[in-house]
Amino acid sequence: MVYSLLYFLVPKFLLTRQFLKFFIGFIIVVLICALYTIIAQLSVNNNPDFRGVELSVGRNILPFIHVGAIAASIKLLKHWYFQRNLTIEAEQQKTMAELKLLKAQLHPHFLFNTLNNLYSHTLESSPKSPEIVLKLANLLRFMIYESDTPRISLKTEIDLLSNYISLEKLRYGPRLDVSLTITGDIDKFQIAPLLLLPFLENAFKHGTSRQIDQCWINLNLSVEDQLMRFKLVNSIDPNDNIDNSNKTGGLGLDNVVRRLELIYHNNHQLEIVKLEDVYVVTLDLKLEFMEDKYIGPSISNRYKNVYAL
Helix, strand or coil, X not given: CHHHHHHHHHHHHHCCCCHHHHHHHHHHHHHHHHHHHHHHHHHHHHCHHXXXXXXXXXXXXXXXXXXXXHHHHHHHHHHHHHHHHHHHHHHHHHHHHHHHHHHHHHHHHHHHHHHHHHHHHHHCCCCCHHHHHHHHHHHHHHHHHHCXXXXXXXXXXXXXXXXXXXXXXXXXXXXXXXXXXXXXXXXXXEECCCCCHHHHHHHHHHCHHHCCXXXXXXXXEEEECCEEEEEEEEECCCCCCCCCCCCCCCHHHHHHHHHHHHHHCCCEEEEEEECCCEEEEEEEEECEECCHHHCCCCCHHHHEEEEEC
């Protein structure tokens, strides 16, 4: 009963949803077991040492069914557990593949904008061109060698923002006023790579690049306990008729919104608001602690000031 269920009836018919064949096969096995009990009972009754012992076929067959049911239940439980693990692994692989695709879309989008800046300077034979190339090389080095990991230190992400601001500052010159304020102990926490950069890139692309006069960007990042608040405010042209009320601001932000949903689930809150003359992005994110081997001495005091870039 047990072996026929475990190695034939359950895997061949029950798990493949051939219920009629499984039922017929199970009845055949029960009949075989019943025949065995009848033969065994006759043998017992013909033995003179056991005269008077009478056992019905029904009572004899019940232990076979009980043991077979227990064995089949264990088999089905193992199958369910194995399939559940396969499903979880498949979902994880799908999520990782989607995240890699989103990052692959982000890199060309960022490079396209930066190369446009470099092109405009080379046309004018600007002495700033070598500096732009050097800073771009540093950003590329990060994207190629350091961003291909689930998490990086929060300080590394902040350094990336600072380098990007410096790169854009070369383009806009004194027309652009940028302030960057960092508070809190940033050394203890980690974050998904290239998560904050698209917000800053969007501020330049859809904000300052559309303004002819003086423009400004204000970035404030604070860390308290495990909560990071990232607030980015940039000026926009009040006469700009482009409606972004139903959009997040382009391909880069669409990707980062999706990455937030995949990586941080309910551990984040994102708010994007366009007002008359400013664009405001506020992100509250519950950070993860870095592994002990990556935690260095606290340098939070270094970041408790305002950078005028």
